[in-house]
Amino acid sequence: MRMTHHFGETLRAAPGDVEVVSHRLLLRAGYVRQLGAGIFSYLPLGWRALRKVEGIIRDEIDAIGGQEMSLPVVHPAEIWQETGRWYEIGDEMARFKDRAGRDMVLAMTHEEVVANLVRHEIQSYRQLPMLVYHIQIKFRDEPRPRAGLIRVREFTMKDSYTLDADMAGLERQYRNHYTAYFRIFSRAGLDEVVAVQSDVGMMGGKLAHEFMFLRPIGEDTLALCDSCGAASNLQVAGFRKPPPDAAAALPREKVATPNAATIAALADFLNVPASRTAKVVFFAGVVPDSSGAGPGATRDVLVMALVRGDMDVNETKLTNAISARTLRPATTDEIRAVGAEPGYASPIGVSGAVLVVADDLVAASPNLVSGANEAGYHFLNVNVGRDFAPDVVADLTSAYEGAPCERCGSPLRLVRGVEVGNIFQLGTRYTEVLGATYLDAEGIARPVVMGSYGIGVGRLLACVAESNHDERGLVLPLAVAPYAVHLVRLGRGDDLAATTDGVYDALRAVGIEVLYDDRDASPGVKLADADLMGMPLRLAVGPRSLQAGGAEFKRRDQADMRVVPLDEVVSAVQETLATLRAEAATRVRADPYPDDLYPDDAPTNPGA
Numbered sequence: 001m002r003m004t005h006h007f008g009e010t011l012r013a014a015p016g017d018v019e020v021v022s023h024r025l026l027l028r029a030g031y032v033r034q035l036g037a038g039i040f041s042y043l044p045l046g047w048r049a050l051r052k053v054e055g056i057i058r059d060e061i062d063a064i065g066g067q068e069m070s071l072p073v074v075h076p077a078e079i080w081q082e083t084g085r086w087y088e089i090g091d092e093m094a095r096f097k098d099r100a101g102r103d104m105v106l107a108m109t110h111e112e113v114v115a116n117l118v119r120h121e122i123q124s125y126r127q128l129p130m131l132v133y134h135i136q137i138k139f140r141d142e143p144r145p146r147a148g149l150i151r152v153r154e155f156t157m158k159d160s161y162t163l164d165a166d167m168a169g170l171e172r173q174y175r176n177h178y179t180a181y182f183r184i185f186s187r188a189g190l191d192e193v194v195a196v197q198s199d200v201g202m203m204g205g206k207l208a209h210e211f212m213f214l215r216p217i218g219e220d221t222l223a224l225c226d227s228c229g230a231a232s233n234l235q236v237a238g239f240r241k242p243p244p245d246a247a248a249a250l251p252r253e254k255v256a257t258p259n260a261a262t263i264a265a266l267a268d269f270l271n272v273p274a275s276r277t278a279k280v281v282f283f284a285g286v287v288p289d290s291s292g293a294g295p296g297a298t299r300d301v302l303v304m305a306l307v308r309g310d311m312d313v314n315e316t317k318l319t320n321a322i323s324a325r326t327l328r329p330a331t332t333d334e335i336r337a338v339g340a341e342p343g344y345a346s347p348i349g350v351s352g353a354v355l356v357v358a359d360d361l362v363a364a365s366p367n368l369v370s371g372a373n374e375a376g377y378h379f380l381n382v383n384v385g386r387d388f389a390p391d392v393v394a395d396l397t398s399a400y401e402g403a404p405c406e407r408c409g410s411p412l413r414l415v416r417g418v419e420v421g422n423i424f425q426l427g428t429r430y431t432e433v434l435g436a437t438y439l440d441a442e443g444i445a446r447p448v449v450m451g452s453y454g455i456g457v458g459r460l461l462a463c464v465a466e467s468n469h470d471e472r473g474l475v476l477p478l479a480v481a482p483y484a485v486h487l488v489r490l491g492r493g494d495d496l497a498a499t500t501d502g503v504y505d506a507l508r509a510v511g512i513e514v515l516y517d518d519r520d521a522s523p524g525v526k527l528a529d530a531d532l533m534g535m536p537l538r539l540a541v542g543p544r545s546l547q548a549g550g551a552e553f554k555r556r557d558q559a560d561m562r563v564v565p566l567d568e569v570v571s572a573v574q575e576t577l578a579t580l581r582a583e584a585a586t587r588v589r590a591d592p593y594p595d596d597l598y599p600d601d602a603p604t605n606p607g608a
Helices: 021-028 044-063 077-083 111-121 167-188 263-270 315-322 332-336 360-364 457-467 494-509 523-533 543-548 566-586
Strands: 032-036 039-042 074-076 095-097 103-106 130-139 154-164 193-197 207-214 220-224 231-233 253-256 278-288 298-308 326-329 354-359 368-374 377-382 392-394 413-427 437-439 445-447 449-456 485-489 514-517 537-541 551-555 561-564
Touching (some): 021 032, 021 457, 039 044, 044 167, 074 077, 077 111, 111 154, 111 449, 154 167, 167 413, 167 457, 193 413, 207 457, 278 315, 278 332, 278 368, 298 360, 315 326, 315 354, 315 392, 354 360, 413 457, 449 457, 485 494, 494 537, 494 543, 523 537, 537 543, 551 566, 561 566
Parallel strands (some): 193 231, 298 354
Antiparallel strands (some): 032 039, 074 103, 207 413, 253 377, 278 326, 368 377, 413 449, 537 551, 551 561
16 A cells, blocks of 8 residues: 555644553554544554454454354344343443334344344254354443543444353353453463453353453453462452451440541541441442332332441442442432431431341451441441341452452452453353243253353454554554555655665565555655554665665564665565564463363352
């Protein structure tokens, strides 16, 4: 491609509101342009890079038995209503009505569509196992798009779906995806990726893992154990909680605690450790209504979450414990409406639509200090069971830096990460409700067992840019770069143009992808643009290089430059590209699924 005909300009500077390196460089290098919040156009360079990433994904999913297909972006609401997710998913789902007034959905994922196909296409166990996938655009109305391609509303995703006769088959396909994902990410140029156990969230099912690119810009916090290798998203991370001291329940006593509306102030006033107090955190929640009001029925409640005073409430664990549709911090008026007092609250004496959820450590700890629901007063010696009865007891606490690993007891390390992929053991979550069954060898109808596996293609490209750059611009790996060679003509004149055109034609004749800068611009601008765009190899032809014997030849990831005779340029490029491929092959990871960390009988996520 000649740059005189190339669509897309480089920018000397990115807009001032750009937050992360990948967003800045992809904008400046002319790979993407932003149309609206979380909505991007891919210019030719960006589209070529995206297609390269898709090619890697296709290679690896095909290698484990994948069959590619295409699924619709617009879905009738009925299939989402059948599975219940129409009622469970909030404003992030884009809903609309067609001209006939029918409820429709813009695809954010395709479990319903695949399960609907399965109920029509699969009849016998002899058709299983299967693995199907597609790569296409989806829409999720994110409330806070950020960081360029890392958090968007419209995005390209690879979803694959496995279909099996039993859980053993699902386990095999899950393991295959686990290993294939590491191959995909390392082939694309991401080395700092870890797999962590995660919340199943809106997907449902038994077990899930996220693949996290370790970077401070990530929105997720991960709990990692360097001793045994355990790794979890903080949303679901457990840790070894200290066993409470055994003690007989003492009489409850009301005491004055002026100006002690925080745990720190209360512990200081009473001269007790924070671990001897109970912390109350209030949320306004929407939870399923089990009173028989119909499918998708919900009720509004005030949620009173109790954890020990030296710990913090984990919202995801709380959400799962009560199967909440939504949770938000409660207002002061909402808290007082049930007879509770902010800063001095406890479940003792509250009334109305209150759902009391206690952490298991609170439930097991005797004689805690808790609020008296009166400003300036607390109760001593509060005991769960005697003084109040929680509606739910569950693990509600967040792991913290240095918390003892649940598995081996070593200190946990908290780091940030960007989710670049996920895998879910859905089981029969969708096939049972949609009637997607097969006949087994005995002629008995059984639900097909599903798995779901996603990779955000644009986000992966952004993470490649985050990982592969220097102070001058992108330094893209050969597998992802839009072109293998950036050919630069340095100077003017018909003879120089003819010579550089000849190099361009010779490279293209042997199938090498070349971006040719034939613009009438200064050498400094052209070389700066070449560095910014980040192709793996740069060839520069100008009067000085010709006088030195040929073309300047440079790898983008190295500082050294050499002059190659013009009649040796093609062979030099071919040899260097072969070297780059060999180097990349040595970095490909194929991590096996770690049975010792994630056993088959691992506990499922509550509320899944």
